[in-house]
Amino acid sequence: MKKITILGASGSIGRSAIAFLRMHRDKFSLDAVGFGSDWESAATIVEEFGCSAVSFADEPAAKAFRASGRAGACEVLGGAAAAAELAARPVDTVLAAISGSAGFPSVLAAIEAGNRLALANKEALVCGGPQLLGRAKERGATVVPIDSEHSAIFQCYLAGRPHEVAKILLTASGGPFRTWSKEAIRKATPAEALRHPNWSMGPKITLDSATLANKGLELIETAYYFGVDENRIEVLINTTSLLHSAVHYVDGTLIAMLGAADMRNAIGYGLTWPERLPTGVDLIDLGRIGRLEFEYVDDERFPCLGLARTALHAGQGGTMMYNAANEVAGRLFMTGAIGFTDIAAVIDKCLATDTSRFASALEDVVAADGEAKAFARSIAERHIAEAA
Ligand code: NDP
Ligand code: MG
16 A cells, blocks of 8 residues: 645646545555645545644644544644655655645655655745755655656657657647637636636646646756757647657657547556556547647747746746746735736746845755845735736
């Protein structure tokens, strides 16, 4: 039996992971689960899996869960440090599926403890930079990517040696506004941005898919995880979301990974690697699908992708700023304070400053992320005032 901890268990990735564990109750036990505030989901999961511990970032939610009488023998932790406390406890795999840089402390804690990490929380890697993986190496913590593209690239890397890789092909769906005009995109509403054509995901990543900031974060994730320069990472839209990414080798071979647009595939692989188990995802029928369609990304309509390249050139302070500006501007868009194209404008303005001041040691990432977000808010306020 492999012991698993899932942080972000009520989210889109967390729920898919739990569905996978439910299929293989003889092979996995769900030892601990972490949440923001959703204690009712926690109660259902704890009752079903008999978890030993649960955490809530939100202290009142922890109190409400204790008071509900549904915790049984399960230990209940609450507060900002609770998820990191769970991540540090020895298990076979910690699945990091909290959304945004809020997941960083628990990712670092899992690594420090030498736990095997199944990493969905890309923002943690974007903030921590290459030093996060350096620390994982020192601590003997294996990090397996869960993001579908990175899971695909990871699998394509098994076909050759790292020094034989010529280029990485990172694919994108193009999001809901792929065919929209620049003017229509400018007027896009939060409801329209949350209508993804191919994937069902949490709200933050769905918005990021509409701006292509998600592909920007993934470009940075690819550069850091696989240790390649951004100029060796090509991004193409695969409108059908079937080709999850690929690797070009120096001999002209292109190794690609294909599968249905269903995260259970990458989640299952991340939890079972180097083995495979059924995930409940159907085999794809290429004859019925007929064609795989590719397009280039239009940088003019979707500037967030190119801005990620700028951020990478600026180093870890730059990628920290990219993530912070995107989180801040994304929230402002969702509350109606700024328009859709202002998200890229705010990121652009933030990156036009000296971002090296946000470069930080792993121990200081939380503080630097807070400073980068405060700076992004000040830039956004000025941007709003200028537009008025
Ligand atoms: P969701 O918004 O669906 O879920 C987020 C989860 O994190 C919830 O369980 C939430 O708990 C919890 N949470 C939020 N804030 C905190 C906090 N401060 N401390 C502890 N827990 C918290 O997100 P997704 O599942 O969509 O995404 C999770 C991560 O996986 C992201 O980094 C995303 O980029 C990545 N990813 C997601 C994919 C997808 O298909 N969804 C695909 C590839 C990557 P509560 O419900 O209580 O608020
Ligand atoms: Mg992805």
